[in-house]
Amino acid sequence: MSQIKRWFQERLPISGLQLAELTNEPVPNHLRRWWWCLGGTPAYLFVVQIVTGILLAFYYQPSPETAYQSVRRITEEVNYGWYIRSVHKWAATLMIAAVILHQMRVYFTAAYRKPREINWMIGMCLLLITLNIGFTGYSLVFEQLSYWGATVAANICDTVPFVGVYAKQLLLGGDSYNENTVPRFYILHAAVLPVTMIGLLVIHIAILRLQGVTELQFEDEPADGPQHFDFFPDHLYTELIAGLVLMILLSVLATIFPATMGPQANPLITPEEIKPEWFFYATFRWLKLFSGTVAVLSMGFIVFTMFVWPFIDSGLRRLTGLDDISFWIGIVGVFLLVGLTTWEALDAH
Amino acid sequence: MTEETALPDQTVDNEPRRTFLLRFPSALMAFGLVAGYGMFASFIGRFLFPSRNRQRRPQYVADLNSFKLGQSMTYHSPAGESVVLSRTGETGTVDDFIALSSVCPHLGCQVHWEGQNNRFFCPCHNGAFDPEGNPTAGPPKDANQTLPRYQLVVQNGLLYIDASTKSLVRTDSQPQALV
Amino acid sequence: MKLQTKRTVIGLLGILFLLSLVLVQAMEVVRRREEAGITTAHIAVPVTSKSCVDCHGQPTSNPGIVDHWKGSTHALKGVGCVECHLAQKEDVDGFDHYGAHIATVVTPKDCSRCHEKEFKEFDGSHHSKAGNILASLDNFLAEEVEGFRDDESGHHFFNPHSPTPGRPDITEVNGQASAMVGCLQCHGSKVALMGRDGSKITVDDLLPDEKGVPTNLDALDLIVKTEDGRPKFHPDTWPNTGIGRLNLDGSKGSCSACHSRHDFSPRRARQPENCGKCHLGPDHPQKEIYEESKHGVAFRDLKEHMNLDGESWVLGKDYTQAPTCATCHMSGHSRNDGKVTHDPGERLSWTNRPPVSLVLDTDAEGKVVMETDPKKRRELTVFSAEEKRGNMKQVCAHCHTPDYINGFYKQYDDFVVLFNEKFAKPGQAIMGELTKQELITKTQFDEEIEWTWFYLWHHEGRRARHGASMMAPDYAHWHGMYEVAERFYMELIPQAREIADHAEEHGDKDKADSVRTVINEILARPEHDWMPKKPPAELATSVDDGDNSGDDSVTTPDTSSVEDDDATPPEAEESDTTSDADSDGE
Known part of the structure; x- marks a missing residue:
């Protein structure tokens, strides 16, 4: 045993102690509280998505002729195919929800303020990538709803002045949905976007480690007690618990609400009721409220505002002198988001 | 907050029971993790192993x-x-x-x-x-x-x-x- | 939270995760089981039939044929187009078609290459002989009374009497049209090829040997062929899926009569609608009778639970919910080791087809034994009615007790015997006497009384007997015996008397008297005693008066009619109507 250890240490000159030193970041005390330690949830779900996604890729065939049949085959024929597919679908849903919750937490604790503006913007990129992975993944099933969702989304791109038409062509690989589209969505969903995401995540976490986690002080804690605890093994256990709870949740959801398949995409018939995935409900409703270009541009403006919010926040605070102004704006934003989503969910058309 | 701080308080005469109490949760944890993720891994194995030959x-x-x-x-x-x-x-x-x-x-x-x-x-x-x-x-x-x-x-x-x-x-x- | 607690929690959650995966595992097992029934099997097109499917599967060709075939067990087992349509070089209707020598019509002989047992059973059945109706009354009706055929030359066209606007091509009338479309689509045509002289070249001309190879080579030279060498079928005889089709290779019948091509669905053959293509209507409403019966009612309700798709369909093993036509007459059941028969006659003890029902003892050739001497009859009988009834009782016994079954058969026998003795045999005797005395011509259907008699036994009498055989009270009575009785008393007897009176007026008193004797002897029997006896002349007049004949006979003062003690008293008119109304209300 010790020989093997020595063999390795001669070649990899790093000791367990050094490793522990490197990884054993002191964790702020507020992460002992269960509601404050969910930052790892999206990351855990991302791992689940990578594993199940790779598995699905073993059977999925990205071409319009075969896409639907291969998904059907995964769902109906392959051993546990329905389970893996359902876990992938539910993990996606939970991941998007977790990302949004994480962002809200950061926002309402004003953790984006100086010096963390850059990390906020990286986080915004991660949000957009997550949403795009969700969108492209949904389209891969090639069922009626996802087909028409993609068509509508591409034509929304088209309404952006000047660049829109190019964005649409880039997205679809042509003027309309064609034989290039599914492979394109596939490579975006399974390679380009996830790899970008991994890169950004590394930077996101590296910056976090460099700056340290924003520390929150709770009133019921003694101010003179230890302010940190060990990552290993204490916080790891917490993450393991969170992970297991997620796995159980995913398995139960997959069993009770397995991923289904709508009718196969038919370019000649638009379904009576088309809806995007739930995370685009608010956007979809917004686009219905305002016409064409106005809606798209205003949407873009909102995203841009969110992107640079750390700077707007500091400007607003300076102008108004109210330290809490972003908090209240955030409350309005959340109500708007929840309202639009519910509206879309309840409205048939 | 770790038990190491609490250890010296324990008396010496109930050593075996204490060891057991210390080790049981670790064993349970190891078992739980291996059982849960192991089963999951076995599903993955079955998933990758082609379904019965319909051809x-x-x-x-x-x-x-x-x-x-x-x-x-x-x-x-x-x-x-x-x-x-x-x-x-x-x-x-x-x-x-x-x-x-x-x-x-x-x-x-x-x-x-x-x-x-x-x-x-x-x-x-x-x-x-x-x-x-x-x-x-x-x-x-x-x-x-x-x-x-x-x-x-x-x-x-x-x-x-x-x-x-x-x-x-x-x-x-x-x-x-x-x- | 302490580390120890966390470890314990992780351990417990891990076990919970395991449990949730066990749930997943259970779902997987359930799903696999379900899947076996719901996913459609992939069909592999046999290489020999690949080009057939490629062409005929095109939307511009006949994709229906191909799609039907894809749903068949044949397709599943790798039996393609050529396997059945394959023709031998010597076959009269074979032709080269893209490299394969095939024939259009697939005969039972072709099917027998694989389904030998079924072929033999069917070949021995009454079904397979359905095509031999040439000399029957029904055939005469359709070919000559309804259509046209010259008995001497067989010529069956006549000229239209005025043009049909828009169809200048209609220059002649095919006198066989009613027989072709009406009779032969059930009974089966005599398949014919076009002869160059316009003749029909049938099995009679070809004289095929045992293998189906034609021996009369002269006939072969006459056959009209299309440019690509395909022999032309005579459109009077093809298309046809009649069950007793007389095929060019000498075989009888058509399997697709019941096993519709090209999916040959067992599911369909198991359902009553399948038999209902032919077994329905005024003369043999088996389908309607079945629907009225408890059996049919149960089937409609429980159809979904009857395992109709099952590979095996054995009563008592795969289902017991209700019987269909096939269940009782053909299908296997748990008491005969699931043995299916393709001869529905194997379980029938009466034949109700002829005017007088016959006990279905059959001889070595499968013909009904007509011998009356008991000893000789026993010698001739190979397959007795009793044995056949025993076969049927085995089916009944899956749902009914022996007492119940025997009770049913007692009721059925009594009914058939009642019809035979009270109406059928007397009717036959009267018609026979009229023919014997030459008061009616030998030609059928040229006198009213012949239609009357035909209605009596062929329509109403059969309805009654079939109704009794399959538990349909309304068919047994109101569509059956009631109409038989009316036809007998109110039409057959008066019409026969009228013929006799007419004969007497023309000086044939002897003939008239012999007919009257027959009638009077019949009416003197106790079962006809309810009817007041009257002089024939008066009765004849009352018929002419119209439908009030019954009232007339009662109100007409007539001493002769009250000579019997139990003759209807004059005031019976009122009480009759009352009782009639009562029974209607019941």
């Missing part, structure tokens, strides 16, 4: 009455394999028939029939087989490998072969091609 099914070849003793025929499976069948007995059971595969037992190449030499020949390593499928030359002869045989079934006086049906025509609708 073989007994296919009708001929009726026993018209396939006489000493005759031989070539059956073309839907997947395109040619199978040479011959009848060598008259018991009316499956033992009467030989259906030779054209897959060389050596390394899986396709053999072909050489009429002038009255043998099956494998171009990969010069293996050769007699009409019954017994090896006569090349690596198969050295290893005494015969040509594999197809499974045959006789049912109600009809001969079926368990051949590959890989080139499938789906009964459900074909996906529509995009224009």
Whole structure:
């Protein structure tokens, strides 16, 4: 045993102690509280998505002729195919929800303020990538709803002045949905976007480690007690618990609400009721409220505002002198988001 | 906050029980993790292991009455394999028939029939087989490998072969091609 | 939270995760089981039929044929197009079609290459002989009374009497049209090829040997062929899927009569609608009778539970919910080891087809034994009615007790015997006497009384007997015996008397008297005693008066009618109507 250890240490000159030193970041005390330690949830779900996604890729065939049949085959024929597919679908849903919750937490604790503006913007990129992975993944099933969702989304791109038409062509690989589209969505969903995401995540976490986690002080804690605890093994256990709870949740959801398949995409018939995935409900409703270009541009403006919010926040605070102004704006934003989503969910058309 | 700080408070006389109490949660944790993720991993294994083969099914070849003793025929499976069948007995059971595969037992190449030499020949390593499928030359002869045989079934006086049906025509609708 | 607690929690959650995966595992097992029934099997097109499917499967060709075939067990087992349509070089209707020598019509002989047992059973059945109706009354009706055929020359065209606007091509009338479309689509045509002289070349001309190869080579030269060498079928005889079709290779019948091509669905053959193509209507409403019966009612309700798709369909093993036509008459059941028969006659003890029902003892050739001497009859009988009834009782016994079954058969026998003795045999005797005395011509259907008699036994009498045989009270009575009785008393007897009176007026008193004797002897029997006896002349007049004949006979003062003690008293008119109304209300 010790020989093997020595063999390795001669070649990899790093000791367990050094490793522990490197990884054993002191964790702020507020992460002992269960509601404050969910930052790892999206990351855990991302791992689940990578594993199940790779598995699905073993059977999925990205071409319009075969896409639907291969998904059907995964769902109906392959051993546990329905389970893996359902876990992938539910993990996606939970991941998007977790990302949004994480962002809200950061926002309402004003953790984006100086010096963390850059990390906020990286986080915004991660949000957009997550949403795009969700969108492209949904389209891969090639069922009626996802087909028409993609068509509508591409034509929304088209309404952006000047660049829109190019964005649409880039997205679809042509003027309309064609034989290039599914492979394109596939490579975006399974390679380009996830790899970008991994890169950004590394930077996101590296910056976090460099700056340290924003520390929150709770009133019921003694101010003179230890302010940190060990990552290993204490916080790891917490993450393991969170992970297991997620796995159980995913398995139960997959069993009770397995991923289904709508009718196969038919370019000649638009379904009576088309809806995007739930995370685009608010956007979809917004686009219905305002016409064409106005809606798209205003949407873009909102995203841009969110992107640079750390700077707007500091400007607003300076102008108004109210330290809490972003908090209240955030409350309005959340109500708007929840309202639009519910509206879309309840409205048939 | 770790128990190490609490340890010195414990008395020494209940050492075994304390050790157990210390070790039990670790063992439980290890068991739980291995059991849960292990099962999950086994699902993954089953997922990757191809589902049962739907691409073989007994296919009708001929009726026993018209396939006489000493005759031989070539059956073309839907997947395109040619199978040479011959009848060598008259018991009316499956033992009467030989259906030779054209897959060389050596390394899986396709053999072909050489009429002038009255043998099956494998171009990969010069293996050769007699009409019954017994090896006569090349690596198969050295290893005494015969040509594999197809499974045959006789049912109600009809001969079926368990051949590959890989080139499938789906009964459900074909996906529509995009224009 | 302490580390120890966390470890324990992780351990417990891990076990919970395991449990949730066990749930997943259970779902997987359930799904696999379900899947076996719901996913469609992939069909592999046999190489020999690949080009057929490629062409005929095109939307511009006949994709229906191909799609039907894809749903068949044939397709599943690798039996393609050529396997059935294959023709021998000598076959008269074979032709080269893209490299294969095939025939259009697939005969039972072709099917027998694989389905030998079924072929033999069917060949021995009454079904297979359905095509031999040439000399029957029904055939005469359709060919000559409804259509046209010259008995001497067999010529069956006549000229239209005025043009049909828009169809200048209608220059002649085919007198066989009713027989072709009406009779032969059920009974089966005599398949014919076109002869160059316009003749029909049938099995009679070809004289095929045992293998179906034609022996009369002269006939072969006459056959009209299309440019690509395909022999032309005579459109009077093809298309046809009649069950007793007389095929060019000498075989009888058509398997697709019941096993519709090209999916040959066992599911369909198991359902009553399948038999209902032919067994329905005024003369043999078996389908309607079945629907009225408890059996049919149960079937409609429980159809979904009857395992109709099952590979095996054995009563008592795969289902017991309700019987269909096939269940009782053909299908296997648990008491005969699931042995299916393709001869529905194997379980019938009466034949209700002829005017007088016959006990279905059959001889070596499968013909009904007509011998009356008990000893000789026993010698001739190979397959007795009793044995056949025993076969049927085995089916009944899956749901009914022996007492119940025997009770049913007692009721059925009594009913058939009542019809035979009270109406059928007397009717036959009257018709026989009229023919014997030459008061009616030998030609059928040229006198009213012949139609009357035909209605009595062929329509109403059969309805009654079939109704009794399959537990349909309304068919047994109101569509059956009631109409039989009315036809007998109110039409057959008066019409026969009228013929006799007419004969007497023309000086044939002897003939008239012998007919009257037969009638009077019949009516003197106790079962006809309810009817007041009257002089024939008066009765004849009352018929002419119209439908009030019954009232007339009662109100007409007539001493002769009240000579019997239990004759209807004059005031019976009122009480009759009352009782009639009562029974209607019941």
